[in-house]
Amino acid sequence: MDIVSLVRPEVAAMEAYTPILPFEVVSARLQRAPAAIVKLDANENPYGPSPRVRAALATLPFPHIYPDPESTELREALARDTGLPAENLLAGAGADELIDLIMRLFLRPGDWVVDCPPTFGMYGFDAAVNAAQVARVPRRADFSVDVPGIEALFASRDGAPRPKLVFVTSPNNPDGSVLSDEDLRRLLALPAGVVLDEAYIEFHGPSRLGWVLEHANLMVLRTFSKRAGLAGLRVGYGAFAAALMPHLWKIKQPYNINVAANAAALAALEDTGYLAESVARLTAERERLTACLAQVDYLRPYPSRANFILCRVVGRDARALKLALEQHGILVRHFNKPGLMDCLRISAGKPEQTDQLLDALKRL
Template identity: 40%
Template sequence: MSPCKVILVLEQCSSGFATGDGGRQTDENKAKGTCMTIKHIRPEVLAMPDPVAAFSAVEAVAARQGLPPEHIIKLDANENPYGPSPKVQAAMAAGQAWHLYPDITHQALNRALAAYAGVSPEQVVATSGCDELIAMLAQLLIGPGDEAIDNAPTFAIYSLVVHVQGGHMVVVPRLREQHYALDTPAILRALSERTRLIFVCNPNNPTGGLTPQRDIEALLETGIVVAVDETYHEFAGVTMAPLLQRYENLVVMRSMSKWSGLAGLRVGYGLFHPDLARQMRKLRMPFNVNLAGYVAALASLDDVAYLHANVAKMIAERERLLQLLQGIPFLHCYPSHANFVLCDVTGVPAGRLRDEMEKEGVLVRVYQSMYLPNAIRISVGKPQHTEAAIAALHTAGQRLKLL
């Protein structure tokens, strides 16, 4: 499939807000403003669709389905079911400086992240979640008319931030027949003199596939900045961070949300060549990592063995979940290197399957878009969550006459 330029492709992905993926549009979302100040807003922003929440709050689902909130099993956002390290709760409870700003230079956090990642502190840039890091990278590299390369289906925020900067996203579709593998030759053909940035989510969200190092190196050899999103790398056991010693155009983006269970505290970080990191810091807002996130991240990095043990449990449960899902006739599921499993749905719109599973108190993510026409993504939980998800799928399948 040939690459194409797009204004905005939120439908292809996996962010908290998306369109075209089965989200529930409300009248309030559809309402158009009449404020005269609208004329001063940048056209790139006006052209964007209104966001539709891809996830429902537990309380909202419980009220909608008449279920107790504690009976809702949330498998739609790839959150860590084991939560943070006990050291995080202890550190938060012991904190007495919440009225003060955190260290604006992130010195202690940068040292701890560097030790964990195997780089030097001057190569680390800490951010308020990986989303902020992605936005800062676009601010650094993308101007009006510049291009970036996206590989759909993948994470939505890449397209969003490039569009906001006035750039064009060139979409090179992944190879569906090869479990959504990266089409590296097509990417190389799609490069132009305006290409400033190539995004590679590895493992990819929402498909779970892993791109081999040789493909990453082929992209790096072009000299264009290659941003490898390693949000889920702990679940794959693979990282491109050692390549930073050879390629100054490599950026490794990471998150504390998944492996360490800090999704609600928003801590991410990037690994760069020191010169590139210095330029990135010019764009970082003061105190961007809040004090609670700062304290929690330090406590997590002081308890890596405990957290990695939880990751190992999730990897084992991922394989069990995949095996059980493969026994459901109306699903075609893909092997995963992350903490979720993607399944194509046959015989019924994926949104209907999602709705029937919600009636059983199990939440999953639905995709109904150009690059994922009819699929659900199920996050890995604890063993009892897997059992509930499989039971909900069977119940939904019977209601929908798929079994």
């Protein structure tokens, strides 16, 4: 029998997700040791985690025992960190897991979600996996969310199924623009769930996590990947209205936070000084990098409130530039799709990494 014919048709029809190449593969391909690569392509935190995290990982007491399905200790630590009750917080294997979990909570095949491209690709990806349909309301030229466009979409659907979820990101990936309080309020007035992805919020300002206590249709996602340098260990969390929590608990994989990730996240939260310093350094470097990139005559950086900068490449081939930088051991992300034609996204790195990038840009 043809086993493949039994694959869900929406999955069979899906395009495969194209992740960036694993670090080891890039290192082998460029014939450079990982330490000799300036990795500015995935918005990771080049400082990595606090030494306390490494110590906690080296002394894990019970790696042979399944983890606490409720991540109680971590949620209590997050409650202290965020000021929200632990009852409103759910931990996930990265914010990525929670995006999928939210979709599985609300969406049946054929249901609609609103996506605002250009933005983080996982909303569209998880919608496809969940057999949902995506109403795309493109961002404006300055990357601001077209809130009237989203409102019009809801108003115009007499009879047609209304979207159940709206995904917005602030600061947005890949440009670093933010959603105003006023725009968020307007979205929250819609008859839908609003998922506010705050993966980069620490590089901007106060989180709106606390708003979930006032707005039952708001869900806010955060991560340890950027601020805490734990991208490889996969820890994120979400804040939800109390009424949603029992349903999320029902569908969550019991052991989604493994013991290493749990110990690392706890140790990271204990070292508040390290967290603050690493964010402050990256934020300062973002500002320096933006100013320096603006001096390069073929680059047009957009102002960013995250730990990366989107640049339009003018009068040169952006892809060729990305490949040329790669030959210098510098990795950046290239985009060439609607709203992001001829663009490079460059993560904020350590000062010496910025220097290497600028040096290479001068020589190219």
